[in-house]
Amino acid sequence: MNPVIAVVGAGFSGSMAALHLLSALPRPWSVLLCERAGSFGRGLAYGTDAPAHLLNLRAANMSAYPDQPEHFSAWLAALPEDDRSGIVAMPAGTFAPRALYGRYLAELLTQGVVAEGAPRLHLVHDAVTDLVPVADGYSLRTEGGAAYSVAGAVLAMGNLTGPGAPPSRHRLDPWRPEAFGRLHPDRPVLVVGTGLTMVDAVASLRGRGFSGRIVALSRRGLVPSVHAPTRPWPVPDLRADDLASLTRLTRRIRAEIATARRAGRDWRDVIDALRPIIGYLWRSLPGPERARFLRHLRPFWDVHRHRAAPPAAAAIAAEIAAGRLSVRAGRILAIADGPGGAAVTIRPRHGGADETLAAQGIVDATGIGRIDETGDPLLRRLVLRGLARPDAFGLGLAAGDDYRLRATRPGRLWTLGPLLRGTLWECVAVPDIRSQAAEVAALVATEVDGLPAARRQAV
Numbered sequence: 001m002n003p004v005i006a007v008v009g010a011g012f013s014g015s016m017a018a019l020h021l022l023s024a025l026p027r028p029w030s031v032l033l034c035e036r037a038g039s040f041g042r043g044l045a046y047g048t049d050a051p052a053h054l055l056n057l058r059a060a061n062m063s064a065y066p067d068q069p070e071h072f073s074a075w076l077a078a079l080p081e082d083d084r085s086g087i088v089a090m091p092a093g094t095f096a097p098r099a100l101y102g103r104y105l106a107e108l109l110t111q112g113v114v115a116e117g118a119p120r121l122h123l124v125h126d127a128v129t130d131l132v133p134v135a136d137g138y139s140l141r142t143e144g145g146a147a148y149s150v151a152g153a154v155l156a157m158g159n160l161t162g163p164g165a166p167p168s169r170h171r172l173d174p175w176r177p178e179a180f181g182r183l184h185p186d187r188p189v190l191v192v193g194t195g196l197t198m199v200d201a202v203a204s205l206r207g208r209g210f211s212g213r214i215v216a217l218s219r220r221g222l223v224p225s226v227h228a229p230t231r232p233w234p235v236p237d238l239r240a241d242d243l244a245s246l247t248r249l250t251r252r253i254r255a256e257i258a259t260a261r262r263a264g265r266d267w268r269d270v271i272d273a274l275r276p277i278i279g280y281l282w283r284s285l286p287g288p289e290r291a292r293f294l295r296h297l298r299p300f301w302d303v304h305r306h307r308a309a310p311p312a313a314a315a316i317a318a319e320i321a322a323g324r325l326s327v328r329a330g331r332i333l334a335i336a337d338g339p340g341g342a343a344v345t346i347r348p349r350h351g352g353a354d355e356t357l358a359a360q361g362i363v364d365a366t367g368i369g370r371i372d373e374t375g376d377p378l379l380r381r382l383v384l385r386g387l388a389r390p391d392a393f394g395l396g397l398a399a400g401d402d403y404r405l406r407a408t409r410p411g412r413l414w415t416l417g418p419l420l421r422g423t424l425w426e427c428v429a430v431p432d433i434r435s436q437a438a439e440v441a442a443l444v445a446t447e448v449d450g451l452p453a454a455r456r457q458a459v
């Protein structure tokens, strides 16, 4: 057996899993870290170079290591003055540009490579397209035609980009904002989605010289709320009764917020207090209630739970006040593509006549894609072969508490991060993933400890 564990994807999840694996795996085990994008360590979230794209979490919550909460703040504080210009310190906390966070992660990875040397951490700059089961593990295949023999793999493919909706040849990808610079500066642009990706897209459009009108559309037209100073609030004491249905749980949380308000506290204190138990709440709710949450409550939860950094929220508020951005609740009825743009017919949510907007471009800010919509060849093949299966809601992959994929053909495949959304729900942000990375590495190490390659080394 080749004593190698592959990690597919080198965003935050994969990079941290790889670093923890290096410390946890017995020698001679090594790690093959595979990334298809231009750089290692940054992933979709921290690959941006726009200074206006700030972290959505305070720097104090963004340490890469669960046992060193000050690690990122100390790294920021040690930066030369010239590199600190984008960092915003305010009463609600300190918010750093996401590009700086990407640099922090890339540095951690470089330190890992330097400390361990090439034989133990091998970086593969290629997309993984298949993991073919072989006698004692998998043959990992890449787009570039390479094949590596590995004993197991951690899938850290993170945030799946959507299927490319809305269907229009004028669709613009918010993750490739270079195209924004080619827009006519004055003709309207439609952004589909009104969450944090919309906030980024508006900043990118303005940052690239677009001065025209922006219309942002989503079913409910809700925009993310803003971070404010918070104080610890006790974790609500929930009874089994409260978890019997979504209605009861919502009522109970609303009552907790009302209690907090009477005590002069902010709703954010209560939402933040729920954070450590969200996974437990998710798993405790009956399946149909979880499905109801996804259908009806999720947009409301998202705008309260995933808040914008104050400067980002202020920029959106100023855009709206100046009439440069209008946020609409409604849905797209039709898109008619023309040579210089699309005529988009919108039905308002709260009645009124349908409206047709002439947009030169349509930014798809609908957010993270679902597993059953992904065109990713690796995921599709794993599912087809019964080595992986979507979770009950099609958001990510089905996995157990040990992060191992639940599939028809069980194997040595683990996952972490956003691919666990349907299983854990609260698993997409750094404070969740950093613990998962340490845990999954320890579990993989325990598993390989009993395998022939480890035993060979021990004798």
Ligand SMILES: Cc1cc2nc3c(=O)[nH]c(=O)nc-3n(C[C@H](O)[C@H](O)[C@H](O)COP(=O)(O)OP(=O)(O)OC[C@H]3O[C@@H](n4cnc5c(N)ncnc54)[C@H](O)[C@@H]3O)c2cc1C
Pocket: 008, 009, 010, 011, 012, 013, 014, 015, 034, 035, 036, 037, 042, 043, 044, 045, 046, 054, 055, 056, 057, 126, 127, 128, 129, 156, 157, 158, 159, 160, 200, 376, 378, 416, 417, 418, 428, 429, 430, 431, 433
């Ligand atoms: C725009 C944005 C902003 C965010 N801001 C914050 C924030 O401020 N704070 C916070 O805590 N969380 C934030 N998040 C949440 C984010 O999910 C996590 O912080 C974290 O970045 C997730 O990392 P990841 O590695 O799981 O996913 P990703 O960042 O999506 O990385 C996955 C990587 O896998 C690679 N990959 C995928 N498939 C393959 C393949 N087949 N072969 C090889 N490579 C592959 C991709 O190229 C990518 O680099 C943000 C998310 C987004 C999308």
